[in-house]
Amino acid sequence: MQLSMKTKKTFGAFTLTTDFTVSGERVGVFGVSGSGKSTLVSMLAGLVEPDSGEIILDGLPLYSSAKRINLRPEQRRIAMVFQQHCLFPHLSVKNNLLYGFKRCPAELRTIDFDALVGVLKLEELLGRGVTNLSGGEKQRVALGRAILANPRLLLMDEPLSALDDSLRFQIIPYLKTVSEHFGIPYLFISHSLVEMRLMTETTLVFEKGVMLEQTTGEQLARSRMGSSQVGYINLLKLGRPSPESGLFSYPWGGSRLLFTAGSERDSCTAELSSKDIILFKQHPEAISARNLLECRVRLLFNSGRKIGVELDCAGNTLIAEVVQDAVSELNITPGSTVYAAVKASAFRMLPE
Amino acid sequence: MFLADSDIQSIWLTVRLALAVTAILLILGTPVAWWLAHTRSRLKGILGAVVALPLVLPPSVLGFYLLLAMGPGGPVGHLTSILGIGALPFTFWGLVVASVFYSLPFMVQPLQNAFESIGEQPMDVAATLGASKLDAFFTVALPLTRTGFLTASILTFAHTVGEFGVVLMIGGNIPGVTRVASVQIYDHVEALEYGQAHNMAAVMLIFSFIVLLVLYTWRPNAMKMSRRD
Numbered sequence: 001m002q003l004s005m006k007t008k009k010t011f012g013a014f015t016l017t018t019d020f021t022v023s024g025e026r027v028g029v030f031g032v033s034g035s036g037k038s039t040l041v042s043m044l045a046g047l048v049e050p051d052s053g054e055i056i057l058d059g060l061p062l063y064s065s066a067k068r069i070n071l072r073p074e075q076r077r078i079a080m081v082f083q084q085h086c087l088f089p090h091l092s093v094k095n096n097l098l099y100g101f102k103r104c105p106a107e108l109r110t111i112d113f114d115a116l117v118g119v120l121k122l123e124e125l126l127g128r129g130v131t132n133l134s135g136g137e138k139q140r141v142a143l144g145r146a147i148l149a150n151p152r153l154l155l156m157d158e159p160l161s162a163l164d165d166s167l168r169f170q171i172i173p174y175l176k177t178v179s180e181h182f183g184i185p186y187l188f189i190s191h192s193l194v195e196m197r198l199m200t201e202t203t204l205v206f207e208k209g210v211m212l213e214q215t216t217g218e219q220l221a222r223s224r225m226g227s228s229q230v231g232y233i234n235l236l237k238l239g240r241p242s243p244e245s246g247l248f249s250y251p252w253g254g255s256r257l258l259f260t261a262g263s264e265r266d267s268c269t270a271e272l273s274s275k276d277i278i279l280f281k282q283h284p285e286a287i288s289a290r291n292l293l294e295c296r297v298r299l300l301f302n303s304g305r306k307i308g309v310e311l312d313c314a315g316n317t318l319i320a321e322v323v324q325d326a327v328s329e330l331n332i333t334p335g336s337t338v339y340a341a342v343k344a345s346a347f348r349m350l351p352e
Numbered sequence: 353m354f355l356a357d358s359d360i361q362s363i364w365l366t367v368r369l370a371l372a373v374t375a376i377l378l379i380l381g382t383p384v385a386w387w388l389a390h391t392r393s394r395l396k397g398i399l400g401a402v403v404a405l406p407l408v409l410p411p412s413v414l415g416f417y418l419l420l421a422m423g424p425g426g427p428v429g430h431l432t433s434i435l436g437i438g439a440l441p442f443t444f445w446g447l448v449v450a451s452v453f454y455s456l457p458f459m460v461q462p463l464q465n466a467f468e469s470i471g472e473q474p475m476d477v478a479a480t481l482g483a484s485k486l487d488a489f490f491t492v493a494l495p496l497t498r499t500g501f502l503t504a505s506i507l508t509f510a511h512t513v514g515e516f517g518v519v520l521m522i523g524g525n526i527p528g529v530t531r532v533a534s535v536q537i538y539d540h541v542e543a544l545e546y547g548q549a550h551n552m553a554a555v556m557l558i559f560s561f562i563v564l565l566v567l568y569t570w571r572p573n574a575m576k577m578s579r580r581d
Contacts, residue, residue, distance in 0.1 A: 080476075
């Protein structure tokens, strides 16, 4: 997918200016509330007309004020998954799914209904109404409905923000898998750094109606770590735990980590904030934290008033954050050895 | 017999009038209500006020102006003469035209409320799924606002049935042509036929009560269904 957007749109005192060209199958648009993200996707979908400029998707002009082109939304083949699922309450799950499919010209239909239903695990829901579905089920149906419209681009406007954490991490694999499985590029809009890392390969960063940079989700998360209240969220892939001294010992690559919470699953993912890691230059004599990992410093990076430290812990990567003084006092340099201490209660297990 | 032939004739005429007005207003009122629900134009206030005028205007005032407009010297009367239809006052279709104006807010306002309650997002979703505006209206907006359509239709029908001032001004009192139920009751009272006036009034009373009963018992649940998502 190649998208070129050079537009201007003013709403009262707010003006959104876009001037970028981006390529890739998984593109993110990041920004806080009021940065213009939703206006951008609405212009792309044809729901809001820019004041001036040009929007070109894969060589096809969707909008051009100079050439007086403005394709209607139904002509653009750009489907959207909204923040609120916006399912049609008068239709069953199956008829919601088929709404866009029926309106797509037969020669453009490449997505098999049964295959999609299988990937999204919606078989059992097809005959049901949509009002009594859970939040996660509704968002899966909304995703399926958008995919079945056989779009050339899928827009996801904060599709996870209305869901709680447990549902959020249940839906993310579906969003990625379905798009990759059926070869549909997407533009993912969010104000969550973790979602950007997990969902996108290229990220456009907007603030107050202006694009600041084009980067990657990973780089964005690192650069915003210092100013983020939650820091950088390390996502740790863990194996099945075993009991140990009243705690739970999880295999993590070549290391083991002690948690206060256990899990029955063979594999799971845990969150660990960069703020919850304490670095020691030498092995401490005694420490209350139950996890002490010997690590090698791979690199340092600036992030606002903080310094990020990328650690190699027996082949695994951890990002910790420290202040500049700590870097000087501990003489933390790339290649040096440090000890990372983490309390057993600092981890947060993500739902399956 | 409970009702005289002339009473039944006036009731049948009233039903025909109410059906015609409801059907016409469904067609004319829907786009007006849609526009009022979605526009950001400055004209919204003006059109909204015009639509609501019959709610506060004395029926005789509206009837008077309509009589002037539809009479031989009025612009509408001139137009109907050119078209070969002739003058509308004191005809059934004159009553229909007058009643359409008089009942306009009873169709438009419930529909406008219904359209506003569903917001713009369902239409936006439908558009991004490939539906044209007309397609989205019939497959999304209409089903989601069916309660509003039923309410508006019932209110319009009931209000037309109960008209008196406007129909008397425009239609007069021609049996089988313009003498509707409310005028028939008036006639009975003037002729001191209180028994027949009672019978007709009872029919109207029961009809009005049933309409309101249906609205107040069935409508809240129906509205809840359309909004629960």
